[in-house]
Amino acid sequence: MKLIQRIGFYLGGFSIGLVILAFFLNGKKASCAYGPEARVIKNINTKTLLYSDTVDLLISDRKVDSATIKNALLKGDVDFSMSNTRQKPCGIYTIESYIDDKEVILTVENCDSIATLQNIKW
Structure with missing residues (x-):
């Protein structure tokens, strides 16, 4: 069998395998959050998010809305040097x-079943 035929058979089988995998994994909500930062962000975003009194005041004054806060939590970076992750019963993450193109620092208290946004610093 010639080399070009081998390559053709390999690519044909490989493409059939990709189609089968795409069919089976189509509806799955799989994610690969392997790093510590990605795991913390995913953990916070899967919980019920509550707001402290200071954050509620910012929301009621229309300085920020809850959708913008949720988006900032999704796209943010965890600063572990400023965080107190080992605090009992709930860790504090920065x-x-x-x-709105302004850098903010969100302080989140991450408990077992809820996450509370404690403060927003502009």
């Missing part, structure tokens, strides 16, 4: 992000 997340740096952008809201």
Whole structure:
């Protein structure tokens, strides 16, 4: 069998395998959050998000809205040097992000079943 035929058979089988995988994995909500930062962000975003009194005041004054906060939490970066991750019963995480092209620092208290946004610093 010639080399070009081998390559043709390989590519044909490989493409059939890709189609089968795409068919089976189409509806799955799989993600690959392997790094510590990605795991923390995913953990916070899967929980019910509550707001402290200071953040509620910012939302009621229309300085920021909850959708913008949620987006900032999704796209933010965790600063572990400023965070207190081992605090009992809930760890405190500092997340740096952008809201309306301004850098903000979000302080989130991450408990077992809820996450509370404690503060927003512009």
